Amino acid sequence: MLARTHLEIRSTSAMSSLIGFSKPEAELVVQPSPVHLQLARPAVRHNAAAHFRRYFAAFEVIADFATIILAVTLGYFIYYRLDLGKHIHYPAKAVVGVASGLAVIIILMLDRVGAYARGNSLLRVRETEQVVRVSAQAFLVAFAVSFFSSFLFSRWLLVITLSLVPLLLFVQKNLMYLLVRKLHSKGYGIEKVLIYGSGHTGRRVYSVLRRSPKLGLDPLAFVDDNPDKVGASVFEMAYERRRPASVVQGPITRELVWQYGADLVVIAIPSAPHAKFIETVQEVLAANARVSFVPGHTLLSDAWVGYEDIDGVLLASFSKSSRWMGYELAKRFCDFLISSSLLMVCSPLLLVLAVLIKIDSTGPVFFRQLRVGQNGRRFKMWKFRTMTSGSPMYQYSPNVSSDPRITRIGRFLRRTSFDELPQLLNVLEGSMSMVGPRPEMPFIVEQYKPEHKQRLRIKPGITGLWQLSGDRASRIHENIEYDLYYIQNRNFFMDLAILLHTLVFAMRGV
Template sequence: MRSTMHTTPQIRGRLLAPAAEPLPVSVLGATSQDRAWFGRLLTKGEILADFGAIVGAVTSSYALYHFFHLGKQVYYSRFTVLEMAGVFALLCVSMLDRNGAYRGDSSLLLVKETERILRVSSQAFLVTFCISLLSSYLVSRWMITIAFLMVPLFLIVEKQLLAGIVRALHARGYGLRRVVIYGAGLTGRRIFSALARSPRLGLDPMAFADDDPSLAGTTIFEASYSRRRCSAVVFEGLPSDAFLREHHVDMIVIAVPSISREKFSAIATCAASAGAAISFVPHHFAPSDHWVDYVNLDGMLLASFEGPLSHSSYDSLKRSVDLVLGITLLVLASPLWLVLALLIRVTSGGPVLFVHERVGQNGKRFKIYKFRTMHADAQPYAPSPEKPTDARISPMGRFLRRTSLDEIPQLLNVIKGEMSLVGPRPEMPFIVEQYTWLQRQRLIVKPGITGLWQLSADRKFPIHENIEYDLYYIRNRKLFMDLAILLHTFIFATHGI
């Protein structure tokens, strides 16, 4: 298959301004919300399919164990077999989730998925075998051995069938992610051809962007008629935020191996502002980032910022913990709330609560609640005080900041679901508007009352300049890490400013 080009002057345009005519994108009616809904539905379906495949594998193993009369025959009721299969399936699905199986991406040949299945199955069976040795409950070792072979087989076949279903849905336009390829040279055309031959990935290359004005307005065709649309228009200039939003672009693939760091940063910032992902061809320039993943795309090594792993079970469990602990702490702190409110009112006058706009998860704005620590006439949208001697802080406010008691009202934000107990601190909109691409990664998770940055002694710099703490937490977040941070917060609460 070869890519060809010809010029179509009537559709010349620049990415720095809105296109004169709409792009010939497929499935124009689909919105970003539709694709997000499709992705969530697909993830839930994959979890249910994995659960069913594992249950089927375990029950089939029990049937084969008795059919061939292997070893000492141990009999269980149907309910007991299903119960054991269900518990084991929950264990495997949780481990798959923990290993990033449901984050929504996939490798070209399902090799990564197969490797993950084999690894998780081995770990789960090792745990099960150890439990069977220690348990007084009679469990057939033959059944465990057969299941050890059957579970990976069932999961691999199930993944292949699911991939076929997804491929068919993508061929009909469901769940496609729109892609702009920056760089219409040989590398960009190879990526275009590879994506055209891999519809299961759900990446629809809709346009090219290139700095060469002689290429503006040309159309690149892919000689593959298995797709409904095998052409993409070349536009001149860097992809702008407005262009990406107008055409609902989900991903930018940077196909210029020798791109400068400044130009890469400019594209990444626009992509982050528009909610688009970034992939690139690693060569002379490879940005140092915590979340770079590599995938083999038709023989080419393509790097992508994969972002933090999405742990659906962790997110659900964390929300439950936030609700239980948030309500409990709010009830326990209510007498202290009344005392502090009275002291604030008496010592400095003005309102008790400081209500201010902050930016939360995915850029959503919300009102944050705090006990007022500054004088009533202080400028609300000025940068936060960095030292306890700041003249804007009232005497009562210094005590509240030193003991971190000013954060108590944020339990209301936690209960409302706008914040979490643990996470990056939320910042004001005018600061977020100046974020770099890397700093915008803080918005991936819910902001929190406490976190690694709050526990650190490195608080003389603004929150967004200590990005390493937040990136480390986002990348490695686990329930036990959250509990550890909460424990350290209670122990070292007097380290407030």
């Protein structure tokens, strides 16, 4: 069983993650109980993709440095334009020195939280979380230092500057994302990938890799032990711009890896027998390629499991997570503050939408439906009505906007997610949170498997990782990896990052 596997890497460098056993000259010891198995890992080949990642990481650091300098300079300009610095003048040389020092400190802090690690992105939320977290920490440190420093420093300038830093870094990192997508689309920095397993999990891995060109991971083919599946092709209609992937005969061998020139093999068989898993890892490492795997749900729900992701493909590592004791209290306070503020600010919009719903079709303005929340407690969830009043209350909601049951104003509400705004009332009363897994209807929860019930450990939310993903067309519980990742790793800064990305999505009408 995978959950009982102990992985240990002895190397002169830091411990590599389970995303890929890729540290050079490292000795990997896999200790399945009661058998002891030792694998010698050959040095990883330094291909063009590795050089691309190295150079692009350096470019990213330089871009961050320049962006922080720009933020300080712009803050300095705004400070004087607002006439806040009547009695204090800072020489240009001093401003450049402070900006450079601040840039170095923030970059070191970003590096420490893993902002420059490959595969760092989870729908780009993690980068945003790290930027917001580090900027807040830098602000607190700088603000504290300003009280004890003999150097006369305006705190207004500090507030303006360190407010611009996360904003400009957010914009810059989104531009970097577009740039790396463009470079990968032209063939720069591409790594070849074999996916072991052509079932549901394997096809999801393939789909995510195809939709995430930032990674530079090119799935060449599926490998499957079932001869009945050999020869089939997978074609991702919505996103595919290159060749489809075919299914070839397994199992994974070093010769097969060499034949395709694969740099990475993804084991996408969560229920693989332990012996088979170890054998496959052995063959991949012997072929001097990297290996990653999609773990089984019994492993995912284990309290000792931490998560790594490749832009939404979640992989497991064994680590004990901890939760800040005041997090839940702070989150409830923020939920109350945000929901009450938004209800007041959006009240004119809510009134207009209510009138339009009434004019568009007969029936109530609001739609209240029974949902299952934290620890299985049931509550009535508020939404604007988007379907005709005679539609059944408890069945899967249609994903196609052309469904005749959806009203004209309902199509607009669904496209902009404005139909979710009344759920601010649920957040205000405490049955929901701003960020969390989406609540589902009782008849769906009654069919939950044990792994799906993990979603009920925390309060459901209006938005979350699943809503930001490319898998929103699928059923909520079919993409449980996103919810499990959030449950295991949630923190205040991740919540802020998810809310920021949700705002961007809403403005784009997604």
